[in-house]
Amino acid sequence: MSPAEIRDEIIDILGDIAPDENLDDLVDDKNFRDQLELDSMDFLDIVMELRKRHRVQIPEEDYGHLASMQSTVNYLEPKMRDIVKA
Amino acid sequence: MYDTIIIGAGMSGLAAGIRLAHFDQRVCILERHYTIGGLNSFYRMGGRDFDVGLHAMTNFARKGTRRGPLAKLIRQLRFNWEDFALAEQIGSSIRFPGVSLDFGNDIELLQSEIAREFPDCVDGFAKLCESLLDYDDLAGDDPNFNQSARAVLEQLIPQPLLREMLLCPLMWYGNAREDDMDFGQFCIMFRACYLEGFGRPFKGVRTILKNLVRKFRGLGGELKLRSGVSRIHVENGHAVGVVLDDGTEIAGRRILSSAGTVETLRLCDDITEVDVAKAGQLSFIESISILDVQPRDIGFDRTIVFYNDSETFHWRRPEQGLCDVRTGVVCSPNNYRYDAADGTLPDGVIRITTLADHDRWCALPEPAYRAEKVAQYESAVQSAVRFMPDFRRHIIDTDVFTPKTIRRFTWHDNGAVYGAPEKRLDGTTHLDNLFLCGTDQGFVGIVGAILSGISMANRHCLVSAD
Numbered sequence: 001m002s003p004a005e006i007r008d009e010i011i012d013i014l015g016d017i018a019p020d021e022n023l024d025d026l027v028d029d030k031n032f033r034d035q036l037e038l039d040s041m042d043f044l045d046i047v048m049e050l051r052k053r054h055r056v057q058i059p060e061e062d063y064g065h066l067a068s069m070q071s072t073v074n075y076l077e078p079k080m081r082d083i084v085k086a
Numbered sequence: 087m088y089d090t091i092i093i094g095a096g097m098s099g100l101a102a103g104i105r106l107a108h109f110d111q112r113v114c115i116l117e118r119h120y121t122i123g124g125l126n127s128f129y130r131m132g133g134r135d136f137d138v139g140l141h142a143m144t145n146f147a148r149k150g151t152r153r154g155p156l157a158k159l160i161r162q163l164r165f166n167w168e169d170f171a172l173a174e175q176i177g178s179s180i181r182f183p184g185v186s187l188d189f190g191n192d193i194e195l196l197q198s199e200i201a202r203e204f205p206d207c208v209d210g211f212a213k214l215c216e217s218l219l220d221y222d223d224l225a226g227d228d229p230n231f232n233q234s235a236r237a238v239l240e241q242l243i244p245q246p247l248l249r250e251m252l253l254c255p256l257m258w259y260g261n262a263r264e265d266d267m268d269f270g271q272f273c274i275m276f277r278a279c280y281l282e283g284f285g286r287p288f289k290g291v292r293t294i295l296k297n298l299v300r301k302f303r304g305l306g307g308e309l310k311l312r313s314g315v316s317r318i319h320v321e322n323g324h325a326v327g328v329v330l331d332d333g334t335e336i337a338g339r340r341i342l343s344s345a346g347t348v349e350t351l352r353l354c355d356d357i358t359e360v361d362v363a364k365a366g367q368l369s370f371i372e373s374i375s376i377l378d379v380q381p382r383d384i385g386f387d388r389t390i391v392f393y394n395d396s397e398t399f400h401w402r403r404p405e406q407g408l409c410d411v412r413t414g415v416v417c418s419p420n421n422y423r424y425d426a427a428d429g430t431l432p433d434g435v436i437r438i439t440t441l442a443d444h445d446r447w448c449a450l451p452e453p454a455y456r457a458e459k460v461a462q463y464e465s466a467v468q469s470a471v472r473f474m475p476d477f478r479r480h481i482i483d484t485d486v487f488t489p490k491t492i493r494r495f496t497w498h499d500n501g502a503v504y505g506a507p508e509k510r511l512d513g514t515t516h517l518d519n520l521f522l523c524g525t526d527q528g529f530v531g532i533v534g535a536i537l538s539g540i541s542m543a544n545r546h547c548l549v550s551a552d
Contacts, residue, residue, distance in 0.1 A: 016164065017161060018161060019161075019166075020152060037152035039158070041162055041541075044544055044549065045162070048109050048548060052109055052110055060549065
């Protein structure tokens with residue numbers, strides 16, 4: 001997957017987790033927490049959805065990398081590079 | 087081999103099951119009874135639908151709300167707001183001798199009622215609202231959680247009668263401890279009842295339960311009814327599976343139990359004695375009266391009335407007799423603002439709940455038990471009509487459930503509705519792969535139970551489950 005495809009995938013996951021949020025205006029280098037009403041349960045869901053959909057494993061100590069869209073895509077890029085978008 | 091075995095198909099077990107099945111675990115929910123719901127259930131009798139448990143969903147929030155427990159559970163379980171189809175209450179009241187306070191889903195009503203009846207308590211009430219712990223602080227590690235709620239109220243509210251009146255609904259809807267309440271639990275219930283308020287689906291608790299089961303099964307989860315767990319099999323400090331009442335053995339990598347703390351430990355075959363003194367003591371009797379009119383046609387438009395017939399609120403197991411009818415809760419499922427498309431409920435319904443003693447009810451031989459159901463029903467209604475219009479000549483059908491019924495449906499010691507006073511907020515036990523959810527883990531009430539299932543599934547069965 002390319003970084004743009006990874007971003008699309010995260011948007012798709014966020015849409016599942018938080019269907020009432022408007023994701024069109026998401027600013028990539030700003031924290032999710034400041035823009036969306038996400039709490040620790042929601043961040044766990046991002047991790048779990050990535051595991052479920054793409055078998056991507058994210059250890060607990062790395063959860064901090066999921067702070068913003070930019071940092072998430074940067075973190076996931078090496079892990080998801082070889083995944084072919086369905 | 088299951089990834090997770092869940093004991094009990096009540097609100098918490100079903101919610102936990104949905105979380106785990108959604109993330110592709112092989113999950114099985116085992117339920118002793120022939121139906122789901124545990125404390126909250128429903129049945130049909132004489133062509134009518136009856137609800138037990140649910141008077142109201144607390145923690146009401148309007149569609150699209152982003153914060154709070156209801157929004158959280160809808161997100162976590164991937165439901166839509168429409169799935170619960172909650173209608174708001176018309177309004178509820180706290181009635182003590184000579185004083186009545188109305189409240190609704192907007193705290194301003196209660197504030198103005200307090201200003202009218204207890205003008206010298208207005209500032210104290212405002213301070214109380216400011217000093218409530220936030221939901222995020224309620225994981226149990228906050229040092230203020232175990233403070234006495236009565237002690238906090240004495241600091242802020244100068245009038246003893248108002249303190250009693252404020253405590254009455256909160257204890258009725260979620261306090262496992264006799265006489266006093268943990269301040270943390272007080273904050274949870276204060277938010278749930280006074281700040282967020284009450285709602286109900288038009289079809290009652292069956293809407294919620296059916297949605298939970300449909301989702302769980304749709305995700306591939308297995309639900310086995312009439313499958314009571316008689317033993318949790320332990321090897322070398324590790325749970326390896328369960329044995330059912332009929333001897334069937336089921337293996338699992340971990341077990342999540344909503345059976346209660348004492349009740350779960352008793353199942354473990356490495357434990358020979360359990361400290362039963364820690365079980366909860368508070369149980370209820372509840373009657374359902376079907377009326378030939380809508381309650382509002384006889385002048386009763388309240389959703390819930392919490393009443394107490396003296397200035398002191400007694401929240402404890404009856405000291406003598408089968409029931410203590412000095413305090414009670416009247417609820418009418420008719421009195422919600424249902425969608426015009428739903429219309430009105432077919433029958434008028436008045437439900438009355440009063441405190442009851444489990445042991446005395448269970449000691450009654452069968453004929454006396456049946457006779458006492460009638461006698462105690464009449465005495466509860468007689469007590470309640472001091473605080474509402476007398477509806478007795480409109481009754482066309484009744485049903486009553488007792489602590490014995492609660493015990494049968496929930497398997498909780500003493501028929502304890504809100505479980506044990508000491509909660510296991512972290513959900514852990516003496517075994518590294520046996521965890522608790524439901525009333526004895528943490529939050530009570532329907533929303534609380536569902537969140538308990540979600541959070542224990544997340545913490546113990548998803549995060550560390552590799």
